[in-house]
Amino acid sequence: MKTFAVVFTGHVDHGKSTLVARLLLDTGYFTDGKLAELEAAAQRRGVPLEISFLLDSFQVERDQAVTIDATRIWFSSATRRYAIIDAPGHREFVRHMVSGAADALAAVVVVDAVEGIGEQTRRHALLLPLVGVTRAIVAINKMDAIGFDAARYARIVADVRAVFGQTGLELVAAVPTVARDGDNVVTRSARIPWYDGPTLLGALEALDERAALHAPVRFPVHDVYRRDDERILVGNLDGGRVEAGMTLVFSPTRDSARVTRIVRFPESGLPALAGEAFGFTLDQPIFIGPGDVASDERDVPHVADALDATIFWLDRAPLEIGEHVRMRCGTRDVTAVVDRIGGVIDIETFYERPASSLLRNDIAQVTLRGLQPFVVDPHPAQLSRFALYRGDAVGGGGIVRTIVAERATRRRSSPDVASLVAPGVSAADRSRRYGHRGIVVWLTGLPSAGKSTLAARAAAALFADGWFAYVLDGDTLRSGLSGDLGFSAADRIENARRVGEVAALFADAGCIALVAVVSPLREGRALARAAATEAFVEVFVKADLATCELRDTKGLYRRARERDVAAFTGISADYEEPLAPDLVIDTTRSDVAASTVALLERIRSVARAF
Amino acid sequence: MDDLDALEARSIFILREAYRRIRPLGMLWSIGKDSTALLWLARKAFIGRIPFPVSLLDTGMEFPEVYAFRDELIAAWGLDYRNAECPPESSVDQTLPPGGRAAARKTEGLKLLIARERWRGVILGIRRDEQATRAKDRIFSPRAADGSWNFADQPPEFWDYYQTDVPDGAHLRVHPLLHWTEIDIWRYHKRENIPFCSLYLARDGYRFRSLGEKNITVPVRSQAASLDEIIAELASTSAPERAGRTMDHESEDAFERLRSGGYM
Numbered sequence: 019m020k021t022f023a024v025v026f027t028g029h030v031d032h033g034k035s036t037l038v039a040r041l042l043l044d045t046g047y048f049t050d051g052k053l054a055e056l057e058a059a060a061q062r063r064g065v066p067l068e069i070s071f072l073l074d075s076f077q078v079e080r081d082q083a084v085t086i087d088a089t090r091i092w093f094s095s096a097t098r099r100y101a102i103i104d105a106p107g108h109r110e111f112v113r114h115m116v117s118g119a120a121d122a123l124a125a126v127v128v129v130d131a132v133e134g135i136g137e138q139t140r141r142h143a144l145l146l147p148l149v150g151v152t153r154a155i156v157a158i159n160k161m162d163a164i165g166f167d168a169a170r171y172a173r174i175v176a177d178v179r180a181v182f183g184q185t186g187l188e189l190v191a192a193v194p195t196v197a198r199d200g201d202n203v204v205t206r207s208a209r210i211p212w213y214d215g216p217t218l219l220g221a222l223e224a225l226d227e228r229a230a231l232h233a234p235v236r237f238p239v240h241d242v243y244r245r246d247d248e249r250i251l252v253g254n255l256d257g258g259r260v261e262a263g264m265t266l267v268f269s270p271t272r273d274s275a276r277v278t279r280i281v282r283f284p285e286s287g288l289p290a291l292a293g294e295a296f297g298f299t300l301d302q303p304i305f306i307g308p309g310d311v312a313s314d315e316r317d318v319p320h321v322a323d324a325l326d327a328t329i330f331w332l333d334r335a336p337l338e339i340g341e342h343v344r345m346r347c348g349t350r351d352v353t354a355v356v357d358r359i360g361g362v363i364d365i366e367t368f369y370e371r372p373a374s375s376l377l378r379n380d381i382a383q384v385t386l387r388g389l390q391p392f393v394v395d396p397h398p399a400q401l402s403r404f405a406l407y408r409g410d411a412v413g414g415g416g417i418v419r420t421i422v423a424e425r426a427t428r429r430r431s432s433p434d435v436a437s438l439v440a441p442g443v444s445a446a447d448r449s450r451r452y453g454h455r456g457i458v459v460w461l462t463g464l465p466s467a468g469k470s471t472l473a474a475r476a477a478a479a480l481f482a483d484g485w486f487a488y489v490l491d492g493d494t495l496r497s498g499l500s501g502d503l504g505f506s507a508a509d510r511i512e513n514a515r516r517v518g519e520v521a522a523l524f525a526d527a528g529c530i531a532l533v534a535v536v537s538p539l540r541e542g543r544a545l546a547r548a549a550a551t552e553a554f555v556e557v558f559v560k561a562d563l564a565t566c567e568l569r570d571t572k573g574l575y576r577r578a579r580e581r582d583v584a585a586f587t588g589i590s591a592d593y594e595e596p597l598a599p600d601l602v603i604d605t606t607r608s609d610v611a612a613s614t615v616a617l618l619e620r621i622r623s624v625a626r627a628f
Numbered sequence: 629m630d631d632l633d634a635l636e637a638r639s640i641f642i643l644r645e646a647y648r649r650i651r652p653l654g655m656l657w658s659i660g661k662d663s664t665a666l667l668w669l670a671r672k673a674f675i676g677r678i679p680f681p682v683s684l685l686d687t688g689m690e691f692p693e694v695y696a697f698r699d700e701l702i703a704a705w706g707l708d709y710r711n712a713e714c715p716p717e718s719s720v721d722q723t724l725p726p727g728g729r730a731a732a733r734k735t736e737g738l739k740l741l742i743a744r745e746r747w748r749g750v751i752l753g754i755r756r757d758e759q760a761t762r763a764k765d766r767i768f769s770p771r772a773a774d775g776s777w778n779f780a781d782q783p784p785e786f787w788d789y790y791q792t793d794v795p796d797g798a799h800l801r802v803h804p805l806l807h808w809t810e811i812d813i814w815r816y817h818k819r820e821n822i823p824f825c826s827l828y829l830a831r832d833g834y835r836f837r838s839l840g841e842k843n844i845t846v847p848v849r850s851q852a853a854s855l856d857e858i859i860a861e862l863a864s865t866s867a868p869e870r871a872g873r874t875m876d877h878e879s880e881d882a883f884e885r886l887r888s889g890g891y892m
Contacts, residue, residue, distance in 0.1 A: 021631055046866075092757055092809055149786060240641065241648050245675055252675075254641050283676045293629045295640035297675060308648065332784050346789055405789035412784050412791050607796050619651050 028128030029136030044204035233257025238348030261289035309350035329416030448528035463559035492535035518546025650749030727875025775890025
C-alpha cells in the first residue's frame, strides 16, 4: 500500500491542528497511551483537553499555543495510508511550510469561516504550486460561528476559487466543517443539511494518485565509487529506464558511453526503473563526476548559461542583485549570479513589484547566470527544481521557467590545445597513468593566512602517495608571469585570471594544481574558475586580520603599517571573502596538521571521482 | 516501484549524500531493528562495503542476546566497529530517575564518541513516527558543539536539498530513516531477509517491541513469534511503540528535554 502525503496549511488560528487531530481521532488513530498522556497533561495544567496538543507536541508550542514546525503523522483509511504533513501558519515559519509541502501530493487549506481568506492563505496558495503541489481541498472551518450560513460559505468559497485561479492551484473540493465537534470531517454533519458534497475524508479518498509521468531518462550522477578496479556511477534515476547495452549521453559535456552493467548490492543486472537508487559501469573511461547528468541520446537536458526562474527566498539576510550564490539542481552545483530581479510577487494583489533585493519569505521572478553551465529542464520536470545556497546554508529555492541562453555544447577540454600539446593522448589516458584526474585547487585568503604552507604540505603528501601535484605560488608567479602587473584592483583581477589560465593547463595535463594566491577579488577568482576545464575547488583559507598580522610570515604587515607596501590586502586594500567556497579552512581554529588533512580529504574526493 | 522501494531509494540517497559531503562521518548502531535495517541500507548504498565506522553507545547494560547478535554481525558484514563506552552511572545526576540516568549516560557517551572520532556527521536510525519530538527533526539536523538542538530555528529542507555543513566543533545528525514507520521497518526486514535480534520475537507470551537497556526496558504482551506475526500485530495494535521504554514516561516532557540536551 502506497502512502499518500497531504499537507495541511492555514492561516494562524484558523483551526488547522484541531482539524488534523479530529481527523485522526475519528479514524481511530490515537493510541491508548497517547490520549491518556494528553488527558493527564491537560488535567495537570487545569485546562480542557485540546486535541491539537497531540500535534503541537513541543512544550514551547503548548505554552505559546502555536505550531512551530512541520510535523508528520500517519493514519490509514479503509482504502489507503496517508501521511499528514502539518505545516505551521505563522508568517515567520514559511520556510518550514515549504519543507513540509515539498513532499505532498495534495494540500488541505483551512480557512476560518468568520475571518475568510487570510494573508497566509494567499501566500500558501502561491507557495504550494511552487513546491509542486497543484491540487487543494479547502475546509471552511468554524461553520458554527457563522450560524452554518450557506450564503456566507458560498462567498468564501468564491474568494478561495479566485485566489487559487491566480496562483495555479486547482480547487478540487470545498467542505464546510466544525473541526472541534467533528462536523463533515469524517462523519457527515446533521447541522449542515444544505451541503451535499463529500466529507473531508471523502474528498481525500477521491483524490487519485497521479501516475508518474512518462518522463525521459534523467540520472543525476551522485557519486563515483571504485570497487575492484571498476568505476561505478551511482545515483537515483529521476525518469525513464536504464539497462545494460544502452548508450547514455552525459551533460554538460555531451560525451557518450555505453552501459556495461547495472550494479546493485547484493545482486546486480536487472534494468533500473525511475525512482530507483543504483549504479552502473561504462564501456569507456570518460570524465564523469558528481553533478553530471546522464540521459537518453534522443532527449537530453538543456545546457544553459542563463535562465529565468521563480524563486522563494528564506534567509534572514536579503538576496541582492549581482550576488553570487550556489545553485544546486539535481546533484550539480553551479556558481550563479543573480543578474536580474524581474519582480517580487505581492501576495495581496499578485502584482509584481520591482525590487533590487529579496527579503526573507519573498517570492520573485529572477534571471540567474551561471559561471559554469547549468544542466536543467524547464518546469514541471524534476530537473527544474533547485536550491540556492549561500555559503553552506540553504538560502532559498525555486523552479526553472525558461532557458535564456543555451550553451553551444563543446567538449570540456579544448581539442586544439590537446592535439598540439600531446597528439593522441587523451585526458582519460593521463588519468589512468596518474590514478587521479587533474584539478585546480585554488587557495585564497589574507597574506599569512596559511595558503602557501597548506599547499606545500598537501603537495608533499600527495607526491609521497604517488600523485602528480604541483604548487603555483603567488609570490613566484608575481615575479615572472605577472611581473608587469601592479596592485590596483584591475591588475589583481588580471593576475588571478592569468594564474587561473596556467593552473587550468596544469590540470589539463593531469596535475593537481595547488594555487596559493591572495586573489582578494571575487571577480578575479570567478575568472580563474571560468578558465578551468577540469574540476575547480575554491578553498577559503580563513584567518582574521589580527592573527595574520601577528604571524606576519614575510614581514609584509609590518611594512604595510609603515606604508612601505602600497595597497596591501587587509590593511589598505579590501579582501572579498568567497561567498560560496567549496571548502573553508579556518587556520585560527585548526592546526597545520588538521588543516592539511581537511584539504587532502577534499582533494582526494574530487580527484578520485573519475 | 512499491512504497518500500521508494523508501529505500530515498534512504540510499541520504546515505550517499552524507558520505559525499560530510567527513569524518560515523554511524550509531544500537543493534535494534531500525539501525540494523539502516546498516543493511548502507551496505546497499555503498555496494557491499560500508565506508565509515559504526558504534554502539555501550552502557554495559544491554541484554546478552544483543551483544551476541552484535558480534555475529560485525564478523559477517566486516564492519569497522568501534565501541563507545558511556561514562559510569555514578558520573551522572543521581536525582534523575533510572531511565533519565541511562539517557544521560548515552548523551554523554555520544559527546565523547564524537569528540574522540572527530566526527562532523553521525548517522542515526530514528524515525518520525516513534515519538512526537522526533517527528519535527530534520534529515540533516545541525547540533551545537555541546550537542544541543535548536528546534525553533532549523534549516529548511525541500526536495532532496540539505544543509550539509556546520561550524567547526558542531556536528550534523543524519537521519536516513526519518520517513519510515515501525511497520515499514519490519516489512523491509522481511523482504530483504535482514538479520535481527531474537528478543523481538515473542517467548512465553512476551516480546520486546523496542530494545533498550535491560534495567529500564520491559517486554510487551505478545504472541508474535515470527516476522509475519509481528507485522500483523502492528497493523492492529493501538499501543505506542516506546511504551516499554521507561525513560519516555518519567515526566510529561521527558523525551523532549532529553532531545534538546543532545539525546538521539
